[in-house]
Amino acid sequence: MNTALALDHLGVAARDLAPICAAYERLGFTLSPIAQQSGRRRPDLPVEKYGSGNRCAFLKHGYIELIAILDPTLYDNTLNAFLARYAGIHILALAMLDEDANLTRLRQAGLDIPGVAYLERPVEAGGPIARFARLPFPDPPEGRVQLIRHLTPELVWQDRWMDHANRAEVLETAILCAENPAETATRLSRLAGLPVEPDPAGGFLLRLPGAARAAGPKAPALETRVRVLTPEALASVLPGLVPPASPCMAGMVVRTADGAAAARRILAGIPTREAPEGIMVPPEYAAGAALIFA
Amino acid sequence: MAEGRLVIGNKRYSSWSLRGWLAVHLAGLDVEEVVIPLAGGGGTDAIKSATPAGLVPYLEHRGARIWESLAICEYCAEITPRLWPQDRATRAHARSIAAEMHAGFRNLRMAMPMNLGRSFPGQRRTPEALADIARVEAIWAEALGAHGGPFLMGAEFGAVDAMYAPVVARFITWQPELSTTTQRYMAAVRAHPLVARWYAEAAAEPKEWLLDRYENPA
Numbered sequence: 001m002n003t004a005l006a007l008d009h010l011g012v013a014a015r016d017l018a019p020i021c022a023a024y025e026r027l028g029f030t031l032s033p034i035a036q037q038s039g040r041r042r043p044d045l046p047v048e049k050y051g052s053g054n055r056c057a058f059l060k061h062g063y064i065e066l067i068a069i070l071d072p073t074l075y076d077n078t079l080n081a082f083l084a085r086y087a088g089i090h091i092l093a094l095a096m097l098d099e100d101a102n103l104t105r106l107r108q109a110g111l112d113i114p115g116v117a118y119l120e121r122p123v124e125a126g127g128p129i130a131r132f133a134r135l136p137f138p139d140p141p142e143g144r145v146q147l148i149r150h151l152t153p154e155l156v157w158q159d160r161w162m163d164h165a166n167r168a169e170v171l172e173t174a175i176l177c178a179e180n181p182a183e184t185a186t187r188l189s190r191l192a193g194l195p196v197e198p199d200p201a202g203g204f205l206l207r208l209p210g211a212a213r214a215a216g217p218k219a220p221a222l223e224t225r226v227r228v229l230t231p232e233a234l235a236s237v238l239p240g241l242v243p244p245a246s247p248c249m250a251g252m253v254v255r256t257a258d259g260a261a262a263a264r265r266i267l268a269g270i271p272t273r274e275a276p277e278g279i280m281v282p283p284e285y286a287a288g289a290a291l292i293f294a
Numbered sequence: 295m296a297e298g299r300l301v302i303g304n305k306r307y308s309s310w311s312l313r314g315w316l317a318v319h320l321a322g323l324d325v326e327e328v329v330i331p332l333a334g335g336g337g338t339d340a341i342k343s344a345t346p347a348g349l350v351p352y353l354e355h356r357g358a359r360i361w362e363s364l365a366i367c368e369y370c371a372e373i374t375p376r377l378w379p380q381d382r383a384t385r386a387h388a389r390s391i392a393a394e395m396h397a398g399f400r401n402l403r404m405a406m407p408m409n410l411g412r413s414f415p416g417q418r419r420t421p422e423a424l425a426d427i428a429r430v431e432a433i434w435a436e437a438l439g440a441h442g443g444p445f446l447m448g449a450e451f452g453a454v455d456a457m458y459a460p461v462v463a464r465f466i467t468w469q470p471e472l473s474t475t476t477q478r479y480m481a482a483v484r485a486h487p488l489v490a491r492w493y494a495e496a497a498a499e500p501k502e503w504l505l506d507r508y509e510n511p512a
Binding site: 021022025026027028030031033124160161163164165166262265266268269270 | 416419420421422424425428429431432435436438439440470471472473474475476
């Protein structure tokens, strides 16, 4: 398969990890342990320890990555550039199952991609090393937009980290916003190898067809989506949201097992908003991302 | 011949007493148990006259006088060191989360008082209590994930579990939304022989000890 198959993860970035983790724990997520990342800046360079690290909310289908700078003396993995724009979602990763076939396709499409970029991190301090093969789109203005294949999915999607009080199960939709959505949608279409269609709200919609185990070792084949909306359309999908920049990654829809019933009870006291797709946690309470529980 | 005495409040309501009582029994101290019924909203005259701080639990043992639950845990661990994990870093983790319990979660404690005989599902979910619950769940998930369960530091029920046992009791009574991991830990704690004994003895307390403020919360 030489196309993207599913929404794999979104990365929510901040300078400090602890406050964003506390925010997501308050929303009812269980997070994996802190893991500092390492990798190669370019395919021809040696593996080095990065200053960035993360904790993740692993779902049955996809996951939310909370990423921040753990050691400012080391390579920042471009986080500072992201954070100079705004704090919030900066990483959009689409699942693939064949990095070589996708690399060939991307090169044939004229994209200057040096090769498969490998990233690794221990799943917990002193624990086994999780590895990822990535094909990032070269320097897109949206942030980090990439195809990813988990080389060790069973190490990261562990049952002990996938049990959430809010009953979250699927990272279903990523919501982007741009003054010129066609430009962003074209980039996504080229990266994914899939066509985009008009989004009824205003903008474009990328449907990812799904494949068994593409976004988690036990994940079923499930359609997931990336919406690229105009600022006007964004306000109808994520009520009250003012995009922090253009383009930007504004929010996400997380499907729960119980129609957000548990989430609604957990969110008592947080000034949530009703959105067409579910109950929305405003960005101030979700580390800069608008988060809809559906 | 008992080597001292442990002064506690009645078992249905006194969450702090449960912590001290568990530590004393885990350590196997031979002490007389003195139960003073709570009156609610502060120490009774009987408690004030029986304890230095006017609070329960209070332990006297071989000439030592110990109050505050965490201090009682530490004292018991001097006699029975396995109340804390043997590994230095694991012990530091256990002490940190035990201290966080001792010093914090006031909003949870105020909103959802311990009552072993009743069930109030869905009530008192104040935003502040929910924030405390989220933190408790994060603490438990991290500890259970790191040490493999079924108790917070692994196979053995220790001082840190004693510190969180009343939180388990509150969750059983008030039934907030909880992860399956949390519920598994709660089941393990509830099934521990000492916790089961405390529940049984609480159920056997006289009806005159029931307090309206805890039995019929607004």
